[in-house]
Amino acid sequence: MATDDGFKRTYPEIDDWTDSRELLANARKQAEERQLDDVFIVDIDSHISDGGNWPEIMDYVEDPVIREAASAFGDGSKRGAFLNGTNGLQWQNVWGRIPHGQGLKEAVEESELSRETILARRCMDQMGLDYQVMFPNAMLFLGMHPVPEMEVHLATAYNRWLVERVLPEDQRIKAMMYLPFNNPVEAEATVKRFLGKPGVAGFLITSSRHKPVHANEYMRLYGMLEESGQVLGFHTHLNWQNEYTSQLNRFISMHAISFVLCNLVHLTNWIINGLPERFPKLKVMWIESGVAWLPFIMQRLDHEYMMRTSEAPLLKKLPSEYMRDMFYTTQPLERTNETLLAASMEAMSAETQMLFASDWPHWDFDLPATIWDLPFLDEKAKRNILGYNAARIFDLEIPEKYRALAAE
Amino acid sequence: MSELFVAKVDDLADRERRIVVEGALEIGVFRLGDEFFAWESNCPHAGGPVCQGRIMNRVNEVLDDEKRAHGYEFVEADVHIICPWHGYEFNIRTGVHPGDAETRLRGFPVTIRDGAVYVTV
Numbered sequence: 001m002a003t004d005d006g007f008k009r010t011y012p013e014i015d016d017w018t019d020s021r022e023l024l025a026n027a028r029k030q031a032e033e034r035q036l037d038d039v040f041i042v043d044i045d046s047h048i049s050d051g052g053n054w055p056e057i058m059d060y061v062e063d064p065v066i067r068e069a070a071s072a073f074g075d076g077s078k079r080g081a082f083l084n085g086t087n088g089l090q091w092q093n094v095w096g097r098i099p100h101g102q103g104l105k106e107a108v109e110e111s112e113l114s115r116e117t118i119l120a121r122r123c124m125d126q127m128g129l130d131y132q133v134m135f136p137n138a139m140l141f142l143g144m145h146p147v148p149e150m151e152v153h154l155a156t157a158y159n160r161w162l163v164e165r166v167l168p169e170d171q172r173i174k175a176m177m178y179l180p181f182n183n184p185v186e187a188e189a190t191v192k193r194f195l196g197k198p199g200v201a202g203f204l205i206t207s208s209r210h211k212p213v214h215a216n217e218y219m220r221l222y223g224m225l226e227e228s229g230q231v232l233g234f235h236t237h238l239n240w241q242n243e244y245t246s247q248l249n250r251f252i253s254m255h256a257i258s259f260v261l262c263n264l265v266h267l268t269n270w271i272i273n274g275l276p277e278r279f280p281k282l283k284v285m286w287i288e289s290g291v292a293w294l295p296f297i298m299q300r301l302d303h304e305y306m307m308r309t310s311e312a313p314l315l316k317k318l319p320s321e322y323m324r325d326m327f328y329t330t331q332p333l334e335r336t337n338e339t340l341l342a343a344s345m346e347a348m349s350a351e352t353q354m355l356f357a358s359d360w361p362h363w364d365f366d367l368p369a370t371i372w373d374l375p376f377l378d379e380k381a382k383r384n385i386l387g388y389n390a391a392r393i394f395d396l397e398i399p400e401k402y403r404a405l406a407a408e
Numbered sequence: 409m410s411e412l413f414v415a416k417v418d419d420l421a422d423r424e425r426r427i428v429v430e431g432a433l434e435i436g437v438f439r440l441g442d443e444f445f446a447w448e449s450n451c452p453h454a455g456g457p458v459c460q461g462r463i464m465n466r467v468n469e470v471l472d473d474e475k476r477a478h479g480y481e482f483v484e485a486d487v488h489i490i491c492p493w494h495g496y497e498f499n500i501r502t503g504v505h506p507g508d509a510e511t512r513l514r515g516f517p518v519t520i521r522d523g524a525v526y527v528t529v
Contacts, residue, residue: 097495100493
């Protein structure tokens with residue numbers, strides 16, 4: 001079987017260097033079997049290329065001293081310069097069992113295009129995606145960087161690299177700009193600088209950090225985002241150094257809890273401190289915590305709020321009602337118990353509030369078929385989750401071929 | 409039903425596999441010692457190319473008489489094929505997931521004839 005660009009499968013044992021067109025050949029097969037090429041699909045969260053682009057990104061650091069210092073890392077290659085990644089990330093591939101879990105190492109053709117764009121196109125074509133929002137692994141740790149100002153240097157370089165180098169290469173690729181949230185003034189400056197740039201789909205806080213989101217110093221930032229109609233995303237991540245998670249001796253345990261814990265904390269602070277009342281039009285999205293945590297915290301907060309309303313005086317309705325006004329990405333969709341999953345998605349008004357995310361190429365990625373094959377959703381709900389909710393929230397242009405269907 | 413040629417017996421080493429393709433159907437044929445097994449390369453979890461994954465032995469956790477844990481060990485008798493998409497493991501002899509007997513691969517009969525391996529689809 002050959003793809004449109006002439007790639008021919010050879011069915012090898014899949015390893016770290018396997019071409020993602022080979023690795024995702026079954027995704028293309030799924031798309032064709034289900035006619036998903038006739039379905040508008042937006043992938044809200046992907047992490048195409050990690051370390052490979054870092055030396056190039058370092059050239060976008062604006063501080064001349066830090067830019068020069070990057071050359072001192074990676075035997076002069078700048079690879080990994082200044083990053084504070086934890087070893088947890090290196091365990092994602094289940095000790096070699098899921099090769100792409102360690103990042104895509106495949107070869108790409110000589111091209112004017114960035115490696116990022118080439119790999120994104122391979123994924124989009126195989127999965128049948130119309131848009132893909134990308135975000136790098138390396139940045140997910142930055143909120144915990146021991147050198148606070150480094151978050152600003154690296155985030156600005158990364159945002160610039162995306163806006164100036166990658167996003168102009170393919171209109172299907174979008175990005176949410178990294179907010180250096182540990183420095184509220186710089187976070188505001190990031191919004192001012194990148195708002196409205198082509199391909200910028202919103203702004204993003206990495207959730208692995210110890211900063212209370214309700215602190216007064218962030219109110220101006222939220223106001224700016226609300227006024228400009230931008231999406232504010234919270235992208236979760238692991239934290240194996242936390243006092244509780246450090247007791248977990250297996251990656252499976254830490255990942256299952258850690259990827260939810262940080263968003264549980266931030267979402268709870270967000271609601272109980274009345275931020276949805278203060279910024280009622282701000283579009284808030286919770287990314288990569290899956291779905292199973294949502295009914296838990298809905299019930300828990302509602303239960304306690306009814307007894308302790310005096311501690312949350314800004315609220316005018318139940319916490320769960322505010323939760324249903326916010327947005328959630330679906331991945332990793334916990335679907336071993338279909339009854340629980342159906343109840344969770346119904347509780348969250350999934351038809352209007354949930355958005356498909358692949359998280360490709362991480363070890364627990366989902367495919368469009370993951371949503372399309374859910375037996376308890378009707379076709380309209382599936383189409384909304386796969387694409388139309390994203391189009392509405394991010395104001396994405398829907399390609400002509402889908403418009404007739406969207407108007408129905 | 410049709411019979412597909414897989415390989416000459418001598419060309420398939422122990423713990424090796426071949427992928428044979430018939431239209432949209434992809435089948436992994438595995439050799440373990442003198443035995444051969446054939447499974448559809450379509451993971452029941454998410455449809456991944458399971459038969460193109462790594463072949464590794466099942467992992468066990470070692471407990472002593474007082475049920476104290478002493479780390480991991482490989483179980484030589486249980487050889488697994490591991491789906492490269494998400495890590496689902498299946499016993500190559502039975503096609504069954506080690507943690508859930510309901511999660512299993514779709515199998516096909518294998519025939520050895522005149523020094524060659526065939527799979528019937």
